[in-house]
Every structure is written in structure tokens, then in C-alpha cells.
Amino acid sequence: MTEIGQAPRHHGWRERWLALRNRLVASPRFQRWAAGFPLIRRTAHRNTRALFDLCAGFVYAQVLFACVRLDLFGLLRDGPLPSETIARRLDLPPERCLTLLRAAVSLELIARLPDGRFTLADLGAALIGNPSVALMIEHHAMLYADLADPVALLRGEAGPTRLAGYWPYADDGSTATIDPDSVAAYSGLMAASQALIAGDVLDALPLTDRACLMDVGGGEGVFLTHAARRYPNLALRLLDLPPVAERAAARLSAEGLGDRVACFGQTFLDASLPVGADIITLVRVLHDHDDARAMALLRAVHAVLPPGGGLAIAEPLAGTAGAEPVGDAYFGFYLLAMGSGRPRTAGEISAMLTQAGFIGIREHSTRRPLLARLITASR
Ligand SMILES: C[S@@+](CC[C@H](N)C(=O)[O-])C[C@H]1O[C@@H](n2cnc3c(N)ncnc32)[C@H](O)[C@@H]1O
Numbered sequence: 001m002t003e004i005g006q007a008p009r010h011h012g013w014r015e016r017w018l019a020l021r022n023r024l025v026a027s028p029r030f031q032r033w034a035a036g037f038p039l040i041r042r043t044a045h046r047n048t049r050a051l052f053d054l055c056a057g058f059v060y061a062q063v064l065f066a067c068v069r070l071d072l073f074g075l076l077r078d079g080p081l082p083s084e085t086i087a088r089r090l091d092l093p094p095e096r097c098l099t100l101l102r103a104a105v106s107l108e109l110i111a112r113l114p115d116g117r118f119t120l121a122d123l124g125a126a127l128i129g130n131p132s133v134a135l136m137i138e139h140h141a142m143l144y145a146d147l148a149d150p151v152a153l154l155r156g157e158a159g160p161t162r163l164a165g166y167w168p169y170a171d172d173g174s175t176a177t178i179d180p181d182s183v184a185a186y187s188g189l190m191a192a193s194q195a196l197i198a199g200d201v202l203d204a205l206p207l208t209d210r211a212c213l214m215d216v217g218g219g220e221g222v223f224l225t226h227a228a229r230r231y232p233n234l235a236l237r238l239l240d241l242p243p244v245a246e247r248a249a250a251r252l253s254a255e256g257l258g259d260r261v262a263c264f265g266q267t268f269l270d271a272s273l274p275v276g277a278d279i280i281t282l283v284r285v286l287h288d289h290d291d292a293r294a295m296a297l298l299r300a301v302h303a304v305l306p307p308g309g310g311l312a313i314a315e316p317l318a319g320t321a322g323a324e325p326v327g328d329a330y331f332g333f334y335l336l337a338m339g340s341g342r343p344r345t346a347g348e349i350s351a352m353l354t355q356a357g358f359i360g361i362r363e364h365s366t367r368r369p370l371l372a373r374l375i376t377a378s379r
Contacts, residue, residue: 061140063103067110068137072100073124076110080119132192139189142166146337153336163338169241170288170340180243187244190284191220191251197283197372198226201314204364204374207231207279210310214239214277216268216301217285221248225255237277239264269293273300279310284372286349287315287331288341298356305379311358314372318343323370346375353377 024030025047034044053060067073070090075081081089087097101118104110111121120128127133142162152158164170168182207213207227211234215224218238228236236257238248242265249263264274273280280301286294301311318327331343344352350361358377366374 058144060107061137061144063100063107064109065137065141066100067104067124068127068134070100072104072110073120073128076118076120076124077128080113080117082117086118130196132189132196135189135192143334143337147333150333153333161337161339163334164340167288167338167340170338178241178243180246183241183243183247187220187247191222194219194222194283195226197314198223200367201281201283201312201372201374202226202230204366205281205312205314205376207234210279211235212237212277213279213281214274215281215283216240216273216297217282217288218248219244221252221255221257221261221263223281223283224261225252225257228257228260236261237264237274238262239266239268239273241265241267268297268300273304275304277304277309278306279312280305281312281314283314285315286313286341287335287343288338290340290342291352294341295352295356298352298358302357302379307379309379311353311377311379313349313375313377314366316343316371317346317349317369317373319345320369320373326370346373349375 031044034040035048037044070092072086072090075086075089083098083101084094086101087094090097092100101110101112104124105112105118105121107123108121109124109127110118112118146158146161146163147153149158153161167186168178201223208231210231213224213227213231213234214237215221215227216239218224218240221238224236224238227234238245238252238261240248240263245263245265248261249258252258252261252263282297282301286297289297298311305311316323316327316331318332320327327343335341335343346363353361353375358379360376360378362376364374364376366372
């Protein structure tokens, strides 16, 4: 342990090398030299840009937010437009509209054609195809307000956050006071974004040998709707808090699945789960809960599965190769602001599953691990 004021003790050549390198990189003289020295100029420029992007990340997100709020991408859906027309349609002063358009071009959301008109670029076009991402971008206004003082948040001194109000079950897990109005917004957002995930998870999770699937914390039943279409003979059950289960029953009836899916309105925390399913799914559920509650949930699932029954956990994980900031920075701070849960690594989930009595723990690759990874286990 190193006490304050004491020189740090480094162990091994690697730590000595890292300390030397960090001292060098921190020196303004070295930085100036590196920016001009041919062999490392590219690395130096890349690092400068990466650091600038980190500083400016909030500005980029607000440019995107403005595009979504003004429906710029919808406006360009039918083809390129000149900036004067865009300004008129968005009700912006022409020069300010140009500021937005240039910013959006620099972020590769839109592109400028040689004749000066603006058109969708890959990222803007992708947003049109995924309306739930636009909903998420608008939802982030709450997150950013909660992150205004991240140090206070980390120290637990920030007071009540907006996200804690948005996710009423995050508070103390008590479900007695949750009323229908307080679940409508988050359930709608989850239902919209579930369409992105369900296909990827079901592609990686074969259910041909299963008779009855219960989706616990199943929201409005969008995941089950996808499962029902793929597996016409699979019996289906959904469990969620009573006002959410009611919404699920209404949505599933509207989809013509009212007779196929049994909906249970109850908490998964302090009551036992219904028996009868031989596969239980937790899709974007576990990471919402602190370790004690997450362990209680895993034990409750284990208790109602038959021998050989399966559990599938699908959610974005910490430490996902190539998407480290998504799990560790984005979800880490999102859940911190929400006041409950944490993103876990595959290893952490595996250890919890073992502790809850599960065996045969495996990870399956998914199409977009950034959105959801999949871990299965058996009783
Ligand atoms: C992040 S949402 C995910 C919903 C859905 N699985 C999806 O991926 O779209 C978490 C779900 O867990 C439910 N939930 C949270 N705490 C619960 C509890 N104690 N008992 C039952 N359901 C709960 C919420 O109501 C919500 O529908």
C-alpha cells in the first residue's frame, strides 16, 4: 500500500516502463517534439485527437440531439436539400442552420454534395431505420442532467436523480408503490429498443428442445413476441411488475398472442416465481440490480427450474472487447445515475451463477455484442 506523500513503489519492469512512458507523455516538451517527429507523429496526432474527442464528447452528443429533436434526418429522407430550404423547414436562422449542418457533416451524420446540397450519410440513414435509437438520444437529456456533477454523483452527494425517478423500481426494489403511470415511459422505451436485441439473442439461443419459456422482467412482451414467431409450439410466460405485466397482456393481445402467453404480475424479489418453465430468460434485467438483489433473483430462478432446465442472461457486459467504453463508461455511469445495478463482466456473472447453484455456464456469441451478450447455464 502507498501512503499519501510517499513515493510509489513499482514492481517489475513493466511498471517501471509505464511510469517512464507516462512521465514522458505528460511533458509538454516531449509532446511538441513527438508531434513533429516523423516516426511517431501519427501516434501523437491520434492521441491528440482522441483526447480532444473525449473533451468534446458532450458537444457532439448535443449536435446529435439537436438533429433528432429537429427531425433533420427525417427531412432528408426523401433526398438532398439546399441549406436555405432546410433552414426554412426547421425554422432556424439560415446562418445557425449552417452551423448545425456543418457540425452534422463533420460527425458523418449527413454529407455535403458537390453542388452544396445536404444529404444523409451512413450514420444519419442508420438512425432513420432505428427509431428507438432516436428515442434513446432524447432520453439522454435526463442522463446528462444527472451527470452535470459526476464527482457529487460518485460520492453519493448528488441528491435524487432524474433517472431514479424514471426507473421507479431502481429505488429500493419495493414494488408496492409502483403505479401504472410511472412505468409507462420506461416500458415504452424498452419495448421500442427490444426490437434491436431480440433477433440477435434468439439467433444465438436455440430453443427447439424447450417446451416452456418464461421471460422474467419481460417488459411489454416484445422479446416473447419474437420468440413466439420463431417457435410456434413453445409455451410462453412473462413475469414483470403488475402494471408492466398489464401493459404486456394488452400488447400481446393486440399481436394476436393473448391466448399463447400467460402474464404474471408480481415482483421477482420477495416472492417465489411460478414453476413450469424449462427455460427462463433475463433480458437486460440483471445489470439493473445491485449484487444482493441480483443474487436473490438468480437463486429464485434456480429454485423453480427443473433439473436440466436452462437460464439465459442477455445484456451488454463490462469488458466487451472492442466496446469497452459502452459497458464500462456508458452503462457504468448510466446505472450509477439510476441508483441501482452495475455492468458486470462475463466472469463476474459466471461466478454469481456458480454461487447460485448453476452448472454448464457458457457464453454464446451474438451478432452485436455491444448491444447484448448471451450467457446460458443449467440447473
Ligand atoms: C430494463 S427493463 C428490460 C425489459 C425487457 N426485458 C427488455 O429487455 O426490453 C427491466 C424490466 O425488469 C422489470 N423489473 C424490475 N424490477 C422488478 C421486480 N422486482 N420484479 C419484476 N420485474 C421487475 C421492470 O419492470 C422492467 O420491465
